[in-house]
Amino acid sequence: MKYIEAFRDGRLAKKLAAAIRNEAAGGRAYHLMEFCGGHTHAVFRYGIHDMMPENVHFIHGPGCPVCVLPVSRIDHAIRLAEEHDVILCSYGDLMRVPASGRRSLLKVRATGADVRMVYSTQDALKIARENPDREVVFFAIGFETTTPPTAVAIRQAAAEELNNFTVFCNHVLTPAAIQNILESPEVRRIGTISIDGFFGPSHVSTVIGSRPYEFFAEEFQKPVVIAGFEPLDVMQATLMLIRQINDGRCEVENEYRRVVTREGNRKAQQLVADVFELRRYFEWRGLGLVPYGALRIKSSFASFDAEKRFAMDVPAAAEVPGCECPAILRGARKPTDCRLFGTVCRPDNPLGSCMVSSEGACAAYWSYGRFRQSVEPQKAERFA
Amino acid sequence: MCLAIPARIVAMDGESATVALGGVKKCISTALLDDLKIDDYVLVHVGYALHKVSEDEAEKTLALFAEAGLSPDDEGAPA
Secondary structure, eight states: OTTTGGGGOHHHHHHHHHHHHHHTTTSOOEEEEEEEHHHHHHHHHTTHHHHSOTTEEEEEEEEOHHHHSOHHHHHHHHHHHHHSOOEEEEEGGGTTOOOGGGOOHHHHHHTTOOEEEESSHHHHHHHHHHOTTSOEEEEEEESTTTHHHHHHHHHHHHHHTOTTEEEEEEEBOHHHHHHHHHHSHHHHSTTTOOOOEEEEOSHHHHHHOSGGGHHHHHHSOOOEEEOOSSHHHHHHHHHHHHHHHHHTOOOEEESOTTTOOSSOOHHHHHHHHHHEEEEEEEEETTTEEEEEEEEEEOGGGGGGBHHHHSOOOOOOOOOOTTOOHHHHHTTSSOGGGOTTBTTTBBTTBOOSHHHHSTTSHHHHHHHTTGGGSOOOGGGOGGGO | OOOOEEEEEEEEETTEEEEEETTEEEEEEOTTOSSOOTTOEEEEETTEEEEEOOHHHHHHHHHHHHHHTTSTTOTTOOO
């Protein structure tokens, strides 16, 4: 398939790996955080991890919307489906995520709640049109990539006066999360997490452009290279980050130029700005309350806001005891540091969100067999 | 969640289009983009075209990968 196979060429990957070894030969360590779950998966799925020299470390970030969604928000959604008798439309990613009491959207569907898996917000609108007598709620999650489709749906519902359609908004913002990580005590306190550079998000950046990262490069003196999710994209970006670190540069570079520009998709940005506004605070699993890290529906579209239409007083949810997801999401722990990993927490019986989400770091470690290796001593020092 | 795939537009109708990807055809929304035409490649995410794929930039990136092979320890290095 065009634009896919060419970016998975094993022969070129070997050449890039050789170039990386050559550039990283100076003896220093390189700690590179891939913000996105998509990058984490590329690293493990294609064996990039195994092609890197010992001094190049990948640190897995919080860039998986399913993983950072607090348990209480899923509890909210379950309550909507069970107590308010709505048709709850959700992306497939959320169906198996454990909520309080070991429940999930899939489990409550089995006990009679009307939960429907949709591929697109257009499917949710269609369900609302076909069921005028029922309330239909779209459980909206995702980063900037997934927000514009929700904005389109809300505008469409307003234009069609589709008054039985509402959105339970959980959209979150990447730049705020990156800033939160850089300002966390674990990063500032030397010796806990060291981050020398970032792989900038792929598809988030198609929408927001490369410009928002310029602040991080300048303010925090960290290089950022926006990278695609294909293996050669990740390797080329690794090379570009290592070169920046070697040269002492802290710039925003764009490896993913075939779909990312500096300005991004202006039309999508405008649609989002028309429909959503910043939340002062929103809880991220692992990061806690992130200021201005999420969006809510503007008052002009309040009649399409599920949080306004339905009473939503759900108590705060407790994390699963022993689950290291929060620390894993901050890059402070690896999946193999969690005592639940691979013992009671596995993809067929996930306890934590990083295992249930196909993009989570735990799922990546499990699926591609990394857990079978003993903890690599040379790579353990950053967690010491 | 943020996964998206490049697909070719084979038909267009207002704010929707049909894309082809490896023999599969799918109807998507083009509400987020202007100025699309048949045979354009677009990045598809949750049923929406997010961005046009630039053929020119894709070629340049591939050329960049090939350039890495010119580094001194290219030959004979274990991989």
